[in-house]
Amino acid sequence: GIRFTRYYRHSEINEYLELLARKYPNTVSVYTVGKSYEGRAIKVIRINNGQHLPNKKVIFIDAGIHAREWIAPATALYIIYQLVENMEANRQLLDKYDWIILPLVNPDGYEYSHTNDRMWRKTRSKNFICYGTDANRNFGYHWGEVGASYNPCSDIYRGSKAFSEPETKTVRDILLSLKGTGVFYLSLHSYGNYILYPWGWTRKLPENHEILHEIAAAGADAIRNATGSRYTCGSSTRVLYSAAGGSDDYAYGTAGFPVTFTMELPPGGSGFDPPPSKIQSFTQEAWIGIKAMAKKVAEKY
Ligand code: 0X9
Numbered sequence: 044g045i046r047f048t049r050y051y052r053h054s055e056i057n058e059y060l061e062l063l064a065r066k067y068p069n070t071v072s073v074y075t076v077g078k079s080y081e082g083r084a085i086k087v088i089r090i091n092n093g094q095h096l097p098n099k100k101v102i103f104i105d106a107g108i109h110a111r112e113w114i115a116p117a118t119a120l121y122i123i124y125q126l127v128e129n130m131e132a133n134r135q136l137l138d139k140y141d142w143i144i145l146p147l148v149n150p151d152g153y154e155y156s157h158t159n160d161r162m163w164r165k166t167r168s169k170n171f172i173c174y175g176t177d178a179n180r181n182f183g184y185h186w187g188e189v190g191a192s193y194n195p196c197s198d199i200y201r202g203s204k205a206f207s208e209p210e211t212k213t214v215r216d217i218l219l220s221l222k223g224t225g226v227f228y229l230s231l232h233s234y235g236n237y238i239l240y241p242w243g244w245t246r247k248l249p250e251n252h253e254i255l256h257e258i259a260a261a262g263a264d265a266i267r268n269a270t271g272s273r274y275t276c277g278s279s280t281r282v283l284y285s286a287a288g289g290s291d292d293y294a295y296g297t298a299g300f301p302v303t304f305t306m307e308l309p310p311g312g313s314g315f316d317p318p319p320s321k322i323q324s325f326t327q328e329a330w331i332g333i334k335a336m337a338k339k340v341a342e343k344y
């Protein structure tokens with residue numbers, strides 16, 4: 044079975060999803076939704092309560108947009124593990140929503156951060172002189188307007204155009220396919236202990252910002268009560284910095300998700316590398332917050 048005592052590689056993550064699909068054919072479906080620049084399979088898992096009702100609302104979670112943020116894919120795997128292997132405990136949330144989870148958006152960068160450069164952030168597409176686009180500056184909502192670079196060698200390179208990367212196109216297509224049924228989009232990143240909502244491209248607040256804040260605060264409160272860890276909640280621009288082209292802004296602004304968050308998980312080691320001994324407690328704690336947020340979302344949408 045899966046263990047949360049080390050970081051899994053891309054092939055192991057995909058193998059775990061396929062294993063669950065074989066073990067639980069009635070509740071789990073796994074799809075290859077795209078290929079990375081270097082040709083790696085990008086897979087999602089869809090988790091259902093077994094009833095397969097039409098037009099069911101969906102929660103969509105992704106992780107690993109940024110290569111070096113290893114605790115994010117680990118958390119996605121933990122969520123998958125809990126939802127699939129512990130269905131009774133999550134009955135309410137599975138009766139109301141199908142959960143679609145994409146644990147590793149950027150497998151090329153993730154593998155590169157394992158084999159060559161631990162601090163790699165971007166994709167691995169070739170530019171004129173440098174490699175990689177910041178996938179979280181590449182989404183087509185106010186793309187490139189602020190907090191992004193047009194220098195291909197920058198760590199926050201926006202790409203040659205919106206959705207220049209196969210990896211961001213893959214997420215875009217999932218988001219658009221969920222227009223109408225998708226109610227909650229969560230993108231897992233690290234680090235800093237933040238629960239961020241739109242916008243990242245402007246200081247203005249979105250129309251339902253009070254509800255967004257209430258949902259984020261429910262997550263932060265649940266975590267603080269369980270472990271004492273503190274999360275800061277607020278709009279990306281106001282509590283962190285402005286940066287356009289993020290997946291959260293696109294999901295909210297174009298794909299019509301009423302609730303979208305970027306969750307910045309805790310630091311460890313030099314920041315992006317919590318030691319393996321921390322994986323279990325960090326992922327468990329994040330899941331407590333995510334469940335609380337999903338329950339709050341269920342009161343509203
Ligand atoms: O800068 C980012 O892409 C995210 N922080 S990270 O340290 N993981 O790189 C924050 C993104 C917040 N959302 C938007 N700016 N849209």
Ligand code: ZN
Nearest residue numbers: 109112232233
């Ligand atoms: Zn990130």
